[in-house]
Amino acid sequence: MLPTGWSTWAGEASVVSSTKPPSGTRDFLPEEIRRREYVTRVVRDVYERYGFEPLETPAFENIETLLGKYGEEGNKLIFKILRRGEHEASGEADLALRYDLTVPLARVVAQHQNDLPRLFKRYQIQPVWRADRPARGRFREFFQCDIDSMGSTSPVVEVELLSAISDVLTKLGFDDFVVRLNHRQVLTALLRSFGIPAAQHADALVALDKLDKVGPDGVAREFLERGIEPQATRACRSFFGGGATGAAVSSDWLPRVLQQIPEDGSTAELRQLVELCQEAGGGGRVRVDPSLARGLSYYTGAIMEIAVPDLAGSLGGGGRYDHLIGMFLGRDVPACGFSLGLERIIVVMTERGMFPASVVEDAVDVVVTMWNDRSRSDALALARELRQGGLRVDLYPDSDKLGRQFKHASARRVRFAVIVGDDERAQSSVSIKDLRSGEQQTVPRSDVARHLQARRS
Amino acid sequence: MLPTGWSTWAGEASVVSSTKPPSGTRDFLPEEIRRREYVTRVVRDVYERYGFEPLETPAFENIETLLGKYGEEGNKLIFKILRRGEHEASGEADLALRYDLTVPLARVVAQHQNDLPRLFKRYQIQPVWRADRPARGRFREFFQCDIDSMGSTSPVVEVELLSAISDVLTKLGFDDFVVRLNHRQVLTALLRSFGIPAAQHADALVALDKLDKVGPDGVAREFLERGIEPQATRACRSFFGGGATGAAVSSDWLPRVLQQIPEDGSTAELRQLVELCQEAGGGGRVRVDPSLARGLSYYTGAIMEIAVPDLAGSLGGGGRYDHLIGMFLGRDVPACGFSLGLERIIVVMTERGMFPASVVEDAVDVVVTMWNDRSRSDALALARELRQGGLRVDLYPDSDKLGRQFKHASARRVRFAVIVGDDERAQSSVSIKDLRSGEQQTVPRSDVARHLQARRS
Numbered sequence: 001m002l003p004t005g006w007s008t009w010a011g012e013a014s015v016v017s018s019t020k021p022p023s024g025t026r027d028f029l030p031e032e033i034r035r036r037e038y039v040t041r042v043v044r045d046v047y048e049r050y051g052f053e054p055l056e057t058p059a060f061e062n063i064e065t066l067l068g069k070y071g072e073e074g075n076k077l078i079f080k081i082l083r084r085g086e087h088e089a090s091g092e093a094d095l096a097l098r099y100d101l102t103v104p105l106a107r108v109v110a111q112h113q114n115d116l117p118r119l120f121k122r123y124q125i126q127p128v129w130r131a132d133r134p135a136r137g138r139f140r141e142f143f144q145c146d147i148d149s150m151g152s153t154s155p156v157v158e159v160e161l162l163s164a165i166s167d168v169l170t171k172l173g174f175d176d177f178v179v180r181l182n183h184r185q186v187l188t189a190l191l192r193s194f195g196i197p198a199a200q201h202a203d204a205l206v207a208l209d210k211l212d213k214v215g216p217d218g219v220a221r222e223f224l225e226r227g228i229e230p231q232a233t234r235a236c237r238s239f240f241g242g243g244a245t246g247a248a249v250s251s252d253w254l255p256r257v258l259q260q261i262p263e264d265g266s267t268a269e270l271r272q273l274v275e276l277c278q279e280a281g282g283g284g285r286v287r288v289d290p291s292l293a294r295g296l297s298y299y300t301g302a303i304m305e306i307a308v309p310d311l312a313g314s315l316g317g318g319g320r321y322d323h324l325i326g327m328f329l330g331r332d333v334p335a336c337g338f339s340l341g342l343e344r345i346i347v348v349m350t351e352r353g354m355f356p357a358s359v360v361e362d363a364v365d366v367v368v369t370m371w372n373d374r375s376r377s378d379a380l381a382l383a384r385e386l387r388q389g390g391l392r393v394d395l396y397p398d399s400d401k402l403g404r405q406f407k408h409a410s411a412r413r414v415r416f417a418v419i420v421g422d423d424e425r426a427q428s429s430v431s432i433k434d435l436r437s438g439e440q441q442t443v444p445r446s447d448v449a450r451h452l453q454a455r456r457s
Numbered sequence: 458m459l460p461t462g463w464s465t466w467a468g469e470a471s472v473v474s475s476t477k478p479p480s481g482t483r484d485f486l487p488e489e490i491r492r493r494e495y496v497t498r499v500v501r502d503v504y505e506r507y508g509f510e511p512l513e514t515p516a517f518e519n520i521e522t523l524l525g526k527y528g529e530e531g532n533k534l535i536f537k538i539l540r541r542g543e544h545e546a547s548g549e550a551d552l553a554l555r556y557d558l559t560v561p562l563a564r565v566v567a568q569h570q571n572d573l574p575r576l577f578k579r580y581q582i583q584p585v586w587r588a589d590r591p592a593r594g595r596f597r598e599f600f601q602c603d604i605d606s607m608g609s610t611s612p613v614v615e616v617e618l619l620s621a622i623s624d625v626l627t628k629l630g631f632d633d634f635v636v637r638l639n640h641r642q643v644l645t646a647l648l649r650s651f652g653i654p655a656a657q658h659a660d661a662l663v664a665l666d667k668l669d670k671v672g673p674d675g676v677a678r679e680f681l682e683r684g685i686e687p688q689a690t691r692a693c694r695s696f697f698g699g700g701a702t703g704a705a706v707s708s709d710w711l712p713r714v715l716q717q718i719p720e721d722g723s724t725a726e727l728r729q730l731v732e733l734c735q736e737a738g739g740g741g742r743v744r745v746d747p748s749l750a751r752g753l754s755y756y757t758g759a760i761m762e763i764a765v766p767d768l769a770g771s772l773g774g775g776g777r778y779d780h781l782i783g784m785f786l787g788r789d790v791p792a793c794g795f796s797l798g799l800e801r802i803i804v805v806m807t808e809r810g811m812f813p814a815s816v817v818e819d820a821v822d823v824v825v826t827m828w829n830d831r832s833r834s835d836a837l838a839l840a841r842e843l844r845q846g847g848l849r850v851d852l853y854p855d856s857d858k859l860g861r862q863f864k865h866a867s868a869r870r871v872r873f874a875v876i877v878g879d880d881e882r883a884q885s886s887v888s889i890k891d892l893r894s895g896e897q898q899t900v901p902r903s904d905v906a907r908h909l910q911a912r913r914s
Contacts, residue, residue, distance in 0.1 A: 059598060060479060
């Protein structure tokens, strides 16, 4: 709310209609950043322990890099950047904001093929942007924490990814997550068995991906709207309709699937994955779920998603995409990846109170107060000494009343304030006030840093 | 270079013309990221030691938040985002990518005024985007490392900022940087004294800002092109013409300036700043330079810039901007900030060989090899054990020939490979190969982690 007639400045006119961040985005104040950094620190440590190396890409890509990679829904949600200079008036876009971290990775692998090992494992923790309708826990700018392995078709790759993701969640304190696992080709075979022609599979996957949100009737309705035959829709509705998500189908998934489709390479791959997960010691959380679709169109093999009971949607997901790099490189490179959603992890951890208290602890050890304007250089020098002694020091810049300076320190949850008044200066000493207890003591100036360090711990 | 006729996939047509990142942007491969993280770690540690708290803002802002804040040159270089959905065809932009970290901060301070302390000190390390002509060391996406203090007009604020910046550079190993210091109002008074009317000051500042690049004759030419009177141009040329940058004017700045303009509050402020810097013990590097202009139009008081001999342009700059927050809040909040340019720091450090060797050391401690396909679950379990033992482990996913697996490990500069062949499995043991020395030894499986940890250090 700006008063009318407020002054503009430097001769430039400006109308600021709102100080809110754009719809679907957020400002991160210090406490929130500390929470985010706590989570990304754990993510990074685990990813590195699994041998993944860091990679980053630009926020925007040439627009043709992104278009046509995400399927129908994705294409619509891409933020496009207007051409510049003389071309601005054309209204055309030549760049677009990163929609995920996978397509940029595929481009990078093609571009840097000579600098990267044949087996390349990278992690990437960066924001992506989607012009989705903002909702609780759904933002237009959000961070993904991705790991991807390139160069191998071995199921060991999938198992390692799931193991790393499980380690991350376990270290963060999650003990009730479930890994939903499916295979794109098994799903495709099922769709075929229902009588859905290949040309309509993309439509069917987009609709089926909403099973969790809209239920089997909602999916069936969308099937019909998208022109899928009523008979095929009924067959699909009957197969997936029995509340067949997650745990319900975990134990008997294979017999049910094999009643519907013949055993082939993809069902064998799925079976092998489950077995390997179990043998390698991380399989207890894996549930095969033949209805899991995943929205993105580039998956070609195993697909997976992490679910927790108190969150609609997933904490993250991934899968194998053996042809995406080929779209950039001209020859296929097998690849498989997983993406954790930072925001959703933080939402659940915050609601459940999973953050250790230390995460949002004091950011500052001591405030150096300002006695009067003549003591500025002395206060600056004292602050410098204390910082050299390893302390985090805030220097109060104005010679306000001491009470006001203490209040500022307390509001920032700083425990100690130091005062160099005229008496202290005459004696080369410093008074230390404990703002929690109210105690105050005077120590020789040369001892202040040591003194505060001792009391801090 | 894609072969003609390469296959598209999933029925979607796609033409990928280039796998390069967009003009002026870069992909960051692992080694480069490690260098960047080394620098940002130092920056962050020093900023926190000075009592600054972390803050982050969205990549884009509502377009009216940015327009009209950066002056003539800035406005042209803003990346604009096309409206979405039904409005896309209008060719209009409603959002724009962050051009610096200062204007978003001013918006945040206005938006969150009730959640932030009156004296607020924040740091922010994020990318910004400018549609500048790309050149060596000049990118369209680059990172700024900002500190800003809000709420005080005390010169202690400027001195603390400069002290923090100096500490960062010193910790990174810079020993030859110079802090160029000026005051916008002193500069304005000088322009007035040359006979340049206030309406042309913005033009004059834009031109003067290029003194380092184009020299005094180039500046004079631009003055004339911008319609500044020949006589005023000559006066300015004569004052700044004598190679008067940086060190040359440092000792005699005040007499020269006071020959030209009367002493007033702004000259007094500048003098006080220099004195405080000297008294507080960090003044040795400060040089007053009356020609320093700074490109951005929002500065109102002290302005400063860091120069090193082997870099055209600066490592960073900043200044006081007491009216910018008022543009969002409706009432002024005094503020002062400094921004370090991450890319330029890294360019200079790389060229000078200033990075410690440890920054790009081994990312992985050991590669677990894959004996054959039947040993997958055993290899997975071994990798898991070693990771639990604190090691960074890469698991080779395919049962390729061992020589190939060793080669992969060596190429990634991994020192150790472990092998569980049929013999080892029979004896519950593991062979450890040192890929540097070629030595191989067999140890009980339960001892592997301990063994590797001991040899790693």
